[in-house]
Amino acid sequence: MTGQNAEWKLFKFLKVLLFSVIFLITVLFLVATVKTFTFDADAGLLLGKWENTTAISLHLSPQQRKNQLAHFKAAIQIPTVSFTETNVNTSALREFDALLRKVFPKVFSSSVVQHEMVGSYSHLLTVSGSEADLEPYMLLAHIDVVPADEADGWDAPPFSAQEINGFIYGRGTIDNKQSVMGILQALEYLLERGYTPRRSFYIGLGHDEEVNGLHGAVNIVKLLKSRGVKLQYVLDEGLAVLDGVISGLDGPAALIGISEKGQATVKLSVSSAPGHSSMPPRESSIGILASAVKRLEENPMPRLFGYGPERGMFEHLAHKFGLPLKFIMSNLWLFSPLLSRVLERKPDTNAFVRTTTAVTMFNSGVKVLELVESTVSDERVKVELVNGFDPLPISSYDEQAFGFQIIKKTVQSMFPQLTVAPGVCVGNTDSRHYKDITQDIYRFAPSWFKPGDPQRFHGVNERISIQNYEEIVQFYFQLIQNNDIRKLPPPHSSQHEL
Ligand SMILES: *[C@@H]1O[C@H](CO)[C@@H](O)[C@H](O)[C@H]1NC(C)=O
Ligand SMILES: *[C@@H]1O[C@H](CO)[C@@H](O)[C@H](O)[C@H]1NC(C)=O
Ligand SMILES: [Zn+2]
Secondary structure (H helix, E strand, O other): OOOOOEEEEEEOOOOOOOHHHHHHHHHHHHOOOOHHHHHHHHHOOOHHHOOOOOOOOOOOOHHHHHHHHHHHHHHHHOOOEEEEOOEEOHHHHHHHHHHHHHHOOOOOOOOOEEEEEEOOOEEEEEEOOOOOOOOOEEEEEEOOEOOOOHHHOOOOOOOOOOEEOOEEEOOOOOOOHHHHHHHHHHHHHHHHOOOOOOOOEEEEEEOOHHHOOOOOHHHHHHHHHHOOOOEOOEEEEEEEEEOOOOOOOOOOEEEEEEEEOOEEEEEEEEEEOOOEOOEOOOOOHHHHHHHHHHHHHHOOHHHHHHHOOHHHHHHHHHHHOOOOHHHHHOOHHHHHHHHHHHHHOOOOOOHHHHHOOOOOOOOOHHHHHHHHHHHHOOOOOEEEEEEEEOOOOOOOOOOOOHHHHHHHHHHHHHOOOOEEEEEEEOOOOHHHHHOOOEOOEEEEEEEEEOOOOHHHOOOOOOEEEHHHHHHHHHHHHHHHHHOOOOOOOOOHHHHHHO
């Protein structure tokens, strides 16, 4: 090393995060139970007051159920892996496209469905409704998966779709091919039964969600914008049904994600004064940076969320957030330990090595910078925000929130025992790209998670039970029909007044 002007720049993306774990954590936050949300459960859905639009029921013969499962397994067996933003398995994506066309012939030939490829491998389906004045909605899911290596300890090869004790094992079984196949299978069944929607809707299947959706979701949104499309709401992956995963919560809860975390990428740099190589400064620039990075690594999330000086601030600001953030913020004593436990788990799998990040927080970049600066606590280290985005706006979830109530009604009619509550999704999804064309983005599929299951996300032994896959098909089958009501029944409160 010569003693010339040395400016060391290091893009250090702290791996503090979770992404990986899309929801799991998620969970922690949300929490339905708590008294803040009981109103939600109590309000009820007044099912009797809803316009009846679910006239088509789904009865499947054993042979049809077998075929349905075979389609799903075939989808899991195609390794549609996204390695990096510029390296996705295009041959697998082409194969996947061919599979969809083969197993869902009605979807690809019906006169009410228009199909387009976007960004080469993503799919946009436009399903035209009979009543043009009803604002359309959109269902999202993604085709790509993160890498998986059998050597990490899988009980079955990750692209085998092997069946073990009623579960299908494989990468993509819960993230997110259950929704890709579930949505299209439901539409196929509806079309076979002569269904035409009243309310138009779109289906967007991204091919690069795991690496930010820059070719898929971003281009789908561009196309929709160019057509002047505004959406009533968007439903994407995200949260799920949690059963025994949140301690203290009795009984399973369906958590519908109404927001998701922001993200920040921070650059650290040190400029050292010119010197001479025979007289190196006692501390080199690289040394200064290295210790800064070390401090950040040694003080990850717990410091950044919930335990640092910001804790008081969050608690103080809590009343400025809508529920459920308010609830989380006012209960950091409860959520921080859970959060840090999740964070302790190293995101060992692949995709994240590259993504490394960032600081995930429910507030903006400025606050993130302050936290990084105070952790580094060395004035010679310059801290800059390279890029990032704020947390997503909170979607509505009151009695007049069309999408939220449709999802809730669908869930409750299938699973009357579930509590349904809003939650915050800590992972990011393709749906964040849709915020300019809709006010309301929801993140949910009725995948059931029991203790130990959240770790399967982007982890080993990702799996889904055969029964749960069938429920997911059923969910979309009902949901699509439930969307055909013209408007929600009048609010609960005014019913009482009448
Ligand atoms: C809705 O209508 C269909 C057919 O018109 C009927 O089979 C079904 O039972 C109705 N559902 C309810 C809840 O009334
Ligand atoms: C890409 O997908 C094809 C199947 O279409 C598969 O044979 C191949 O092994 C995959 N490549 C990688 C690098 O995973
Ligand atoms: Zn996903």
